[in-house]
Amino acid sequence: MDTSAFRAWVHESARLITAEAEELTRLDAAIGDGDHGINLRRGFQAADEMLDKAEAETPGAVLQTVGRALISKTGGASGPLYGTAFRQAGKSLADATEVDVARLGSSLEAAFNGIQQLGAAHEGDKTMLDALGPAVTAYQVAAEGGADLVGATRAAAEAAERGLQETVPMLARKGRASYLGERTIGHQDPGAASTVLILRALATVAAGEAT
């Protein structure tokens, strides 16, 4: 994937999140404060616009620009978390102008670690990590099994989707949802749902299917 593919990923993410903003907000209303879709729409639209104007000439620069934009514009818990994820992913790409399967894998891992360190959540706490964690693992398994970018990103997106479903029976232990304790059981985690969208956008772009 080259710089323009990474730009396309961000654009497609913004498009999907905008389209699904109400659903994300609805999920957050059930176990949080009902603003996740609003927050991410604001953040990703800003990131997309900022990117249009920015001279980000490497994939790493693109992701770091997005990270900063998300941090500056999103607010809430998800802003710093996703912002950090994109910044760390971008940093891990250094100056590369072309990103191969392995490199993308380690940048996804860097994203995971960034969220993990900042938010101090663990898989099973019913957060975005419960979609991202399985996705990173599935990606790496696929890549080690010889999958190309298309296959590995599809595996990641699918694993994220399964991870999202697995948040349903979980009891939230981080973020605002944790105040609800038992009452979070039976609901999807909104952050896990947005992670699915971002990874779906990645798979779409890798497959060359983005609009």
Next chain:
Amino acid sequence: MDTSAFRAWVHESARLITAEAEELTRLDAAIGDGDHGINLRRGFQAADEMLDKAEAETPGAVLQTVGRALISKTGGASGPLYGTAFRQAGKSLADATEVDVARLGSSLEAAFNGIQQLGAAHEGDKTMLDALGPAVTAYQVAAEGGADLVGATRAAAEAAERGLQETVPMLARKGRASYLGERTIGHQDPGAASTVLILRALATVAAGEAT
């Protein structure tokens, strides 16, 4: 009517107003602020209790005690108006220990004048005067025609009831209802409705039917 009959009138008025408080309040909610029943129940119950303790030994003293109690306890527009009515009626009886048809008639007229002077309303303004005015007239016509206390008070109560019905098409020009202008048309005036109850209590007592 002797002192104890006047006491019985007050007691019967308090009973009727308490029984009809919700209906009076409902009428006031439609074109006022929904407290007429609450106000008068508070006022008449206080008057009734105060009378139990007071050494009012003439009909005039009874009515003046009631008037003072109504003024002290009712609040709203109706408190001073009814309070003044009872005080003026009481004053007009001076030291009489027994009140005959004619004397009761002039005390009702004193009550009317008291309200009229204090509130500066006229018949037709959709107030308690629209029940009391016709009642006073009917009482006097009956008395002049030779009716006894039973007949004259019955005539008064019946005329008040008709007067109340006639408030329905009227446009309120005094009190809180006046702010509604046209929107008062089609509703009974709450103060006219309470006047009917007080006069009905009088007729009941005069007929010796009070419980």
Next chain:
Amino acid sequence: MKKLINAPDDVLTDALIGFGAAYPELTVNLEDRYITRGPTAGKVGLVSGGGSGHEPLHGGFVGYGMLDAACPGEVFTSPVPDQLLAATKAVNGGAGVLHIVKNYTGDVLNFQMAAELAGDDGLQVESVLVNDDVAVENSTYTAGRRGTGGTVFVEKIVGAAAERGADLATCAAIGREVNDRSRSFGVALTANVIPATGSPGFELGDNEIEIGVGIHGEPGRARGPMSTAREVAAIALEAIHADMPLDDEVMVMVNGLGGTPLIELYVVYAAVADWLKAHGGIITRNLVGDYITSLEMAGCSITVCRMTPDLTDLWDAPVQTPALRWGR
């Protein structure tokens, strides 16, 4: 009915007990139902009162620089002459007592009786009638305009004058001047619920507002569709402007009716400031918050007073009450 009360009949007593506990610098007379800071020798005493449910009015305005006593009636019911008389006597410092009365038949009659009784007892009593609500046509066919937000301005400004030693006639004259220069207009988004009845004062559709509502939920000029803060501000200011030109130095109050979040009042204030600017008005002083409420009603009222340098000076004078404090 969902209210933080113990029983509908106990609301006023319980609230007075709580108020007294919260403000130990004031005295609550539970027997005679008034709140006072006591008499000040040689100063005109200021007494106001009216039905409860408009808090902080009037109890919240008792204190240095404003009222000497407030007489709360039952919710939305005017106080009775006895309590007004007791309060009048309690704040008499020898220079007479001024009654500040909102123009409602009940308030007017009860204050009038109290004033007569006080006069019988040899007290000098004057009264100022506040009737600033332009939503009511001021005709001979109504009880006249209602007293609403202008009351806050009257109580503050006369309070300052009294504190500075103005005599009874002067206090009354200043009060009347403030009233003459003040106009209000209110809009409700939801109805309030009187504790004693437990049901809403009126029914409003999901997309309806009551335009020109009174502070007891008395219906107004008309119902209209829910509109923006800018439109609501324009409706209110146009109604006021039609009655009193707003193209000069004015003081503005954007007042919450009890159930409106403060953030919305800021939004309305921005719209009011904009409208006035466009019409040549200059806001020299303002209040934004809940000052004269209508229980939990959502909505706001806008009050404007055309200022003079003297009135501004009195407005700026120190005030120390539960609800208004500055300058000392």
Next chain:
Amino acid sequence: MKKLINAPDDVLTDALIGFGAAYPELTVNLEDRYITRGPTAGKVGLVSGGGSGHEPLHGGFVGYGMLDAACPGEVFTSPVPDQLLAATKAVNGGAGVLHIVKNYTGDVLNFQMAAELAGDDGLQVESVLVNDDVAVENSTYTAGRRGTGGTVFVEKIVGAAAERGADLATCAAIGREVNDRSRSFGVALTANVIPATGSPGFELGDNEIEIGVGIHGEPGRARGPMSTAREVAAIALEAIHADMPLDDEVMVMVNGLGGTPLIELYVVYAAVADWLKAHGGIITRNLVGDYITSLEMAGCSITVCRMTPDLTDLWDAPVQTPALRWGR
């Protein structure tokens, strides 16, 4: 949705414009979204912030004796690091800046990032985390207790200390002490409506209350039947008492959540005073009113702080902000 706004997306901007117009003594930076009174040379700068919808918190507490700047996020959404950083720089008087942060993941993370960025720029930044809400079990299985009413106490008391020249470490220590001594508990009678979504945060039956509700409408410990003010006060105080004994000198805030009439808060305050008296508590200071709200939610929260003579002295120190004023 019935709100006095122009458009859901414009609420914060319009409110900031209105706030700025209403309080010309403060500066509203619309670009970077903060409210400030500017830096004071040699004084520790105090910055707080959080989602909007809790007015007067925090903007209403900017001024002499309290905050130097407040950063409002979108409604119920924490502010972003950029605005926190801009505000931090704007109030730096050379003695460092203290961040007062309510314990919500979003607030914590955004403030943390801002502090790091400020540190990179050579600024000295400390932060105090407020987590006073006993309705949340303080366990390793949650994000920890929420910051609610105690924030008002922390901001006022640290504000006084900073004004008197306390250094950054001392300000932070005092802030933590106030937080350690403060506990809150909230009860909702109705839900609020976020402008951007237009629908209630939760559904409550006609006879239900949410016990232990958060200031964003986060559900609490349990739902219960509608009960009296006395019972509500007892539920809240028992929950607090179980966590921190209330048998000593305390400051109490009875805070309205936005849609509750002031008269009801007085009734609750009477119940609180009664309960504390019966349990050996002595109220030495109090606040009754809307200080940290949740849009139009009906209900109240009760916050208690165990006082020391030093804290009382700082509490009594002069404060001049839109929402709290005394002593100068």
